[in-house]
Amino acid sequence: MSTPLILLVLAIFAIVCYVVGTRRALAIAGGLSSRLHSRQGYYGAFVAICATVPAAAVLVIWLIASPLYINSTIHDGFPEEVKAQSEAQQGLSFGMVNSLARGMDVLTLEEIDAVGANPAELRAALGAKGVPLAGDPEPWMVASAGDLNAMQKISNRVMTAIVLMVALAGAGLSYVRIAPRFRARNRVEKVILSALVLASSIAIVTTIGIVMSMLTEAGHFFGRVPAWEFFFGTVWDPRFAAAGAGAASDGQFGLIPLLAGTLYIGFVAMLVAVPVGLFSAIYMSEYASPRVRSIAKPLLEVLAGIPTIVYGFFALTSVGPFLRDISAQIQGIATGEYANFIQAQSVLTAGFVMGIMLIPYVSSLSDDIITAVPRALRDGSLGLGATKSETIKKVVMPAALPGVVGALLMTASRAIGETMIVVLAAGVAARMQLNPFEPMTTVTVKIVSQLTGDLEFTSPQTLVAFALGITLFAITLCLNIYALFIVRKYREQYE
Template identity: 90%
Template sequence: MSTPLILLILAIIAVVCYVVGTRHALAIAGGLSSKLHSRPGYYGAFVAICAVLPAAVVLAAWLIASPFYINSTVRGGFPEDVKARSVAEQGLAFGMVSSLARGMDVLTLEEIDRVGSNPAELRNTLGTKGVALAGDPEPYMVASAGDLNAMNKISNRVMTAVVLIVALIGAGLSYNRISHRFRARNRVERVILGALVVASSIAIITTVGIVMSMLTEAGHFFGRVPAWEFFFGTVWDPRFAAAGTTASEGQFGLIPLLLGTLYIGLVAMLVAVPVGLFSAIYMSEYASPRLRSVAKPLLEVLAGIPTIVYGFFALTTVGPFLRDLSADINGIVTGNAMNFIQAQSVLTAGFVMGIMLIPYVSSLSDDIITAVPRALRDGSLGLGATKSETIKKVVMPAALPGVVGALLMTASRAIGETMIVVLAAGVAARMQLNPFEPMTTVTVKIVSQLTGDLEFTSPQTLVAFALGITLFVITLCLNIYALFIVRKYREQYE
């Protein structure tokens, strides 16, 4: 029985248990819910939870543990010469076995008997079923694939039986506990509270997991490349090495990438913040309701455009336009029609990224400014202040903490952008302050270092995790500084 079908059966059991538990509680109370400690629905919910929750836990544990046990057992049945191979070669062999198992699972008994132990015939037959194999399987692989299918089928049947039995036992025990004084509401609310705690902990656990994984791999990188060479190096030359080769490890200077990231992000913020903030002030304070209902959705359409589209826009329109414009200006001033703005440059990437970030600044700031109490505006206007003075002296200080948060989110979005930088700023790691020349960012190099035929344990690949943890620390510092600014201005305003 498949997992979705088991979940469907558990959902049906939960509904039945809820109805049966509710009716049983009312029957005990003689139809008067006032005689019960909790509302009848809580008793039904208690029975449903006791039936489904333990069964779901068993199902999840089985789905996690069973593949490990089955895979290790199948690997243990490999011939001794296969076990003596490297871990990578054993992984390739098990991958072939898994492909064979998936293919043999859809073959009929007649087809299995026909192909027998002929590897070429088996490969051709599986090809007609849409299962592609990298090569002809060896006899032990066919036998292991059969064992894998058999063990999976047995595990699935036992899992189904165990899950259903646990559900029925839970339903029966909880059904018998229903009485006048049974505190069903307390039990149900305790389970709901636990679910809320688990849900709220997911973000924290995920963040800790991401940081720990990056720290682990970054530690391996710094074990091979000194940290001071990475953080203070001014040359980025990783010298890519193909898998299995012994090429030089190269130079991994962070400074060019960090400078490019901050430079392009700064240009993007210079474009996005004034336009987005001023448009938010206009829509929240000056625009009529009819104009606001039309302008704000149109502005937020920009947030739904994929970043790759912005990248193509920068590559085919903005970049060539700025290049040709610089050539025309240079021709008028010096008589030499040579462009001084490259099609791929910091200016191109920052300008297009700023356009992309405008709806983030505008929408968030608009909601924050609109949330400022109307009484503050009326009090300022009643004291004789003009509308512009009210916005500058009252509304904006009140909305400042939220606006700072919006700008921080925008800065984080700018720092993490990749596709626009690849197409509009290039991939050259350079140290220069000319906004008309190409540069690159940390995120672009993270992608490039994890792409290609590289050993995952090589410095050329592990440096991506060092770059990732560096971005994390930068973002954390931005958050801490933003909190400091918010608290400072909030105290002054209060």
């Protein structure tokens, strides 16, 4: 029985247990729910939980442990000459075995007997079934694939039987425990509380896992490249080492050019996003009528739902060529020579388009913060004779300033982590320069480029991506923490 089918059976069984448990509680109480400690629905939920939660836990554990055991057993059965190969070659061999196992599961017994031990015919038969192979399989691969199929089938049957037995046992034990004074509500609420704690812990555990994996790989990188050369280096040239070459061919991994490009493009983006977003927030919160606000705010926030790759295409096909042609016209008017001084891929192009993307973030967050300023502050200022604009400038904005600053810092962290717009609009040139009309690149772009291709995570050229990632993580984390600190420190002054 497949895993989705087992889950469907457990779901149907849970519904049945709920109905049976509810009826059992009412029958014991003589049809009067007032004689029960809890509402009858809690008794049904208790039986359903006891029937499905342990069974689902067994299913999850089995799905994790069984493939590990089976794969290890199959790998131990490989010939000794295969075990002596590198991990990459063994991985390719195991991939071939997996492909064969899937294909042999599709073929009928007659087709397998007709093919026999001929690797070419077996490959052709599997290709006809839509299971292509990279090469002709060896006899030991065919035998391992058969063992893999047999073990998987046995594991699936045993798993199905054990899961169903656990579900039936849980239902039976919980069913006999139903009594008028049984505290079913307390038991059910404890399970729900545990589920809520587990759900809230997933984000924390995931973050810890990401950080630990990045730190581990970054540690391997710093074991081969000194940390001071990475953090204070001014040249980014990660040359790929040739076969048999020494460490001198590893290249240079200076972070400074990438960090400068990241901050420069983010700064230009904030120059575009902050004035437009902040002024639009002031207009919608202080001047716009409810009808205009109900139309303008959703339209503005549509920008936040556009994929960043679309912004990248917009920058590559529209904004970049437009700025390039405008610069050529300006150069022609000034000197008579039509030569563009703004490149199609430049810091200005990427920053401008990224700023457009960030406008809804600045506007929406600032609008919520400005709207949260107490009405009494506005009324007091207007009552003293101040105009509306003076009230906004002297009262509302100072009151909302801590929250607005926090929103801007969170938006800046969003800009620092952008990738697709920079790839298409700013290029991949890692260099240090102050001209916004020339291309630069960012940390995120180099993370993508270093991990692109069929590479092993054993060389500095690939491990550097983790060092870049943990550096970017630290920068954005510091910005977010500082933003939360500002918001929490000054929020109570205006509540």
